[in-house]
Amino acid sequence: MKRSINITPIILLITLFLISCSDNSTDPGKTDTGTASIKGQVQAPDNTTPIQGATVYIGKAPANNSGTQNKRKSQLITESSDQKNCTEPTTTSYTAYTCTDANGNFEFEAEVDAGQDEIELKVFKGKFYFTKSVTINSNGVSDVGTVTVSTDGINIAVVTGSYDRMQDVLTKVGFGEIVTNQNATEYGTLKLGTETFDLYDGDNTLPEDYPDMGKLFEDNDGNSNPDINNYDIVFINCGASEEYLFPSKEKKVHHSNYYVNHKKGLLAEKKISTIKDFVQNGGMLYTTDLAYNYTEQVFPSYIDFMGDPGVSPEEAEQIYAAETGLPDITVKAELLDSNLADWLSVVGCESGSCINKNQSVTIQGFAANWAVINKAHNGADTQSWVKGPVEWNNGSGVKPLSMSFSLGSGKVIYSSYHTIEHEHSHEFRPQERILQYLVFE
Numbered sequence: 304m305k306r307s308i309n310i311t312p313i314i315l316l317i318t319l320f321l322i323s324c325s326d327n328s329t330d331p332g333k334t335d336t337g338t339a340s341i342k343g344q345v346q347a348p349d350n351t352t353p354i355q356g357a358t359v360y361i362g363k364a365p366a367n368n369s370g371t372q373n374k375r376k377s378q379l380i381t382e383s384s385d386q387k388n389c390t391e392p393t394t395t396s397y398t399a400y401t402c403t404d405a406n407g408n409f410e411f412e413a414e415v416d417a418g419q420d421e422i423e424l425k426v427f428k429g430k431f432y433f434t435k436s437v438t439i440n441s442n443g444v445s446d447v448g449t450v451t452v453s454t455d456g457i458n459i460a461v462v463t464g465s466y467d468r469m470q471d472v473l474t475k476v477g478f479g480e481i482v483t484n485q486n487a488t489e490y491g492t493l494k495l496g497t498e499t500f501d502l503y504d505g506d507n508t509l510p511e512d513y514p515d516m517g518k519l520f521e522d523n524d525g526n527s528n529p530d531i532n533n534y535d536i537v538f539i540n541c542g543a544s545e546e547y548l549f550p551s552k553e554k555k556v557h558h559s560n561y562y563v564n565h566k567k568g569l570l571a572e573k574k575i576s577t578i579k580d581f582v583q584n585g586g587m588l589y590t591t592d593l594a595y596n597y598t599e600q601v602f603p604s605y606i607d608f609m610g611d612p613g614v615s616p617e618e619a620e621q622i623y624a625a626e627t628g629l630p631d632i633t634v635k636a637e638l639l640d641s642n643l644a645d646w647l648s649v650v651g652c653e654s655g656s657c658i659n660k661n662q663s664v665t666i667q668g669f670a671a672n673w674a675v676i677n678k679a680h681n682g683a684d685t686q687s688w689v690k691g692p693v694e695w696n697n698g699s700g701v702k703p704l705s706m707s708f709s710l711g712s713g714k715v716i717y718s719s720y721h722t723i724e725h726e727h728s729h730e731f732r733p734q735e736r737i738l739q740y741l742v743f744e
Contacts, residue, residue, distance in 0.1 A: 337414070337415060337416075337417050337419075337443055338412055338413070338414060338415070338443055339412065339413055339414075339415045339419075339422070339439050339443050339444070339445060340410070340411075340412050340443060340444050340445070341361070341409075341410070341411055341412070341413065341422075341424070341437070341445045341447065342408070342409060342410035342411075342445070342446055342447065343359075343408070343409060343410075343424075343437075343446065343447030343448055343449065343450050344403070344406070344407045344408050344409070344447075344448070344449050344450065345357045345359065345403050345407045345409065345426060345428075345449075345450045345451075345452065346407055346449055346450070346451050346452065347451075347452055347476045347477050347739070347743075348451060348452050348453070348454050348476065348477025348478060348499075349475070349476050349477035350449065350451055350477070352476055352477075352650060352739070353403070353405070353406050353407025353408075353646070353649065353650065354403060354407050354428055354452060354743055355403055355404065355405050355406075355407065355642060355645070355646040355740075356389070356390070356402055356403060356428065356642060356743075356744075357402065357403045357407070357409075357426055357427065357428035357743075358389065358390045358391070358392060358400055358401075358402050358426070358427050358428065359400065359401055359402070359403065359409045359411075359424060359425070359426050359450075360392045360397040360398075360399060360400030360401075360424075360425050360426075361397060361398045361399045361400070361413050361422055361423070361424065361425070389401070389402035390402070390427075392425075392427075397425070398413060398414075399411055399412070399413035405642075405645040405646045405648070405649050406649055415439065415443075419439065420438060420439050420440075421436055421437070421438055421439065422436070422437060422439060422445065423435075423436055423437075424436070424437050424447060424450070426450060426452075428452070428743045429587075429742070429743045429744050430457055430535040430536055430587060431452050431453075431457055431743065432456065433452065433453040433455075433456065435447070435450055452477075452743075454477070454478055454499040457535050457536070458500075458501075458533060458534045458535050458536075459473070459478070459499075459500035459501065459534060459535065459536045459537075459538070460500065460501045460502075460503055460519065460531070460534045460536070460537045460538070461473065461498075461500055461501070461502055461503065461537075461538045461540070462503045462504075462505040462516045462519070462537070462538065462539045462540060462543045463502065463503070463504055463505045463506050463508055463509060463516075463540055463543065464505050464506050464539070464540025464541045464542035464543040464591075464593075464594060465506045465508075465540075465541070465542030465543075466540070466541040466542035466592065466593065466670050466721060467540040467541035467542060467591045467592060467594075467721045467722055467723060468492065468493075468540065468722075468723050468727075469538045469540055469589070469591065469722050469723075469738065470493050470498065470500070470502060470538070470540075471491065471492050471493050471723060471727070472722050472723065472735045472738050472739060473498075473500060473538075473742070474492075474493040474494075474497075474498065475729070475730075475731060475735065476739050476742075478498060478499045478500055479493050479494065479497040479498040479499055479500075480493075480494040480497035481493065481494065481729050482494050482729070483729045490727055490728075490729070491726075491727025491728045491729050492727055495509075495510070501514075501534070503515065503516040503518065503519060504516060505539070505540065505542075505543030505544050506540075506542055506543060506544060507544075516539075516543060516544060517546075518530055519531040519537070520573075520574055520577055529577045529581075531577060531578070531581045531586070532580070532581055532584070532586070534581075534586065535585075535586060535587065536586070536587040536588075536589065536742065537581070537586065537587070537588055537589070538589045538590075539588070539589070539590045539591075539594045539597050540591060540594060541590075541591045541592035541593045541594050541670065541721060542592075542593055542594070543594050545596060575600070575601050578597065578601045579601060579602070579710075581713070582602075582710050582711065582713035582714070582715055583710055583711035583712070583713060584711060584712065584713065585711070585712040585713045586713045587713060587714045587715075587716070588713070588714075588715045588716070589715075589716045589717075589718075589738075589741070589742070590715075590716075590717050590718075591717070591718045591719075591720070591721060591722055592670060592673050592674055592718070592719060592720065592721055593626065593670070593672075593673070593674060595608060595625060595674040595717060595719075596622060596623075598715055598717045599619055599620055599625070600619045600622070602708070602710065602715055603616065603617065603618060603619040603620070604616045604617050604680055604683060605679070605680060605683045605684075605685050605708040605715070606676055606679060606680070606683075606685060606706055606708070606717060607676070607677045607678050607679060607680045608620055608624070608625035608674060608675065608676055608677060609624065609625040609627055609674075609675040609676070609677050609695065610624035610625055610677075611624065616680040616681070616683070625674040625675050625676075626672040626673065626674050626675075627672060627675055627695040627696040628669060628670075628672060628673035628674065628675045628693065628694070628695045628719065629669075629671075629693075629694040629695060629696070630669055630670055630671040630672075630673070631669065632667075632669050632693060632694060633665060633666075633667050634665070634666045634667075634669075634691040634692065634693060634704070634720075635659065635661075635663040635664075635665060635691060635692075636663055636664050636665075636666050636689045636690065636691035636704055637662075637663055637689065637690055637691060638658075638662065638663070638664060638688070638689060639687050639688055639689060639690060640686070640688055643688060643737070643740055644658070644662065646740060647664065647733070647736060647737075647740075650731075650736060651731070652730070652731050652732060652733055652736060653728055653730040653731060653732055657731075657733045657736050658733075663691075664689070664733040664734075664737070665733055666689070666691065666704065666720050666733060666734050667720075667724050667725075667732075667734075668720055668721035668722075668723060668724040668725060668732075668734065669693075669719075669720055669721070670721060673719055673720070674719055675693065675695045675702060675719060676702055676703045676704070676706060676717075676719055677702065678702075678703065679703075679706065683708065684708060684709070685706050685707065685708040686706065686707050686708070687703040687705070687706050688704075688705040688706065688707065688737065688741065689703070689704045689705045689737060690702060690703045690704055691704055693719075702719075703719075704718065704719050704720055705717070705718045705719070705720075705737060705741070707741065707744070714744075716741050716744075718734070718737075718738070720734055721734070722734055722735055722737075722738045723735065
């Protein structure tokens with residue numbers, strides 16, 4: 304008896320084989336690809352200062368001028384990650400990325416659709432993020448030139464203080480206009496009204512149309528959140544009033560008369576929660592010198608300030624306990640981060656180079672009774688940026704001078720020294736450059 308053979312599966316296999324081997328160049332969904340070389344430089348808003356470690360990447364391209372449809376993502380060819388701690392984009396929409404070097408330069412290659420003559424370049428660094436559409440020429444090259452960090456889309460608040468002026472440092476890097484007339488009383492300081500950030504009066508020095516710093520802890524816009532949460536970065540200068548942060552009026556203190564009130568007291572619980580929530584939810588808090596209570600009293604378990612060694616890391620030290628530093632010292636400080644050192648070696652300072660021949664930086668501007676950092680608390684995830692030999696009441700030694708730590712998606716930065724020296728200048732001092740670097744960190 305003859306056995307019947309079902310040829311249907313065989314025919315199906317042959318058909319599939321022929322389809323898989325056929326030329327699909329006429330497939331309307333297929334797009335040829337090419338290689339694009341992309342390079343440029345990222346600078347701060349002053350159009351002069353390079354930004355190191357900024358992540359530059361390719362996102363989805365805008366509509367192509369050539370009319371080619373069905374765009375697909377370019378493929379990663381090279382990842383220039385010689386930069387230490389190059390931050391990869393967290394979004395899944397990127398196709399190629401790199402990071403800027405100490406001079407702010409970047410260069411990388413990516414596959415793009417044939418005929419694609421425009422791509423969207425995306426840049427982020429710290430709290431700063433912006434995009435730029437750039438053109439690819441016929442040779443597959445896009446020389447972006449200078450990409451300037453945008454002051455749009457970033458919300459910054461600065462609380463004034465009696466002894467420091469971080470607003471001037473921001474202004475010098477492009478967030479306002481600095482007074483350059485050396486005969487003017489305001490020489491080297493912010494020209495009020497030109498700032499691209501919000502100023503809050505923390506020491507009774509601003510005109511009446513500027514809000515008091517206490518407004519940061521109130522819901523003035525009716526969105527059911529204290530207004531501090533409207534900002535990405537908040538700076539609190541040394542000498543800012545603390546009157547809003549104490550549980551009772553009896554413990555109101557302004558640092559201009561802090562000598563006469565050294566009673567122990569904790570910050571008001573509501574304000575502690577407000578500041579914690581601000582950082583936890585992504586905000587950056589930067590305080591200097593005598594404003595250290597905004598760090599110690601709110602986040603006691605990270606930085607061990609000078610005080611009682613027997614106090615638990617979870618408990619805040621007695622208020623003002625760390626304010627023992629001797630004034631008018633000059634510190635040859637050691638840089639503890641190689642990226643920071645590389646960057647300082649290529650940017651300029653008032654005296655020329657920001658770095659001394661022995662690779663230290665000269666830091667001045669220490670006030671009387673400045674707040675001394677002892678060390679990081681054991682087990683705390685902190686970063687020390689600068690340290691140096693200093694003196695305090697009944698002691699001396701090498702101590703951290705700038706430290707930071709992360710909490711949730713936010714960050715806290717503290718510097719023991721003032722970010723400006725006693726004499727104002729329209730140019731940068733080393734400690735001003737360090738602040739500038741950490742703002743973009």
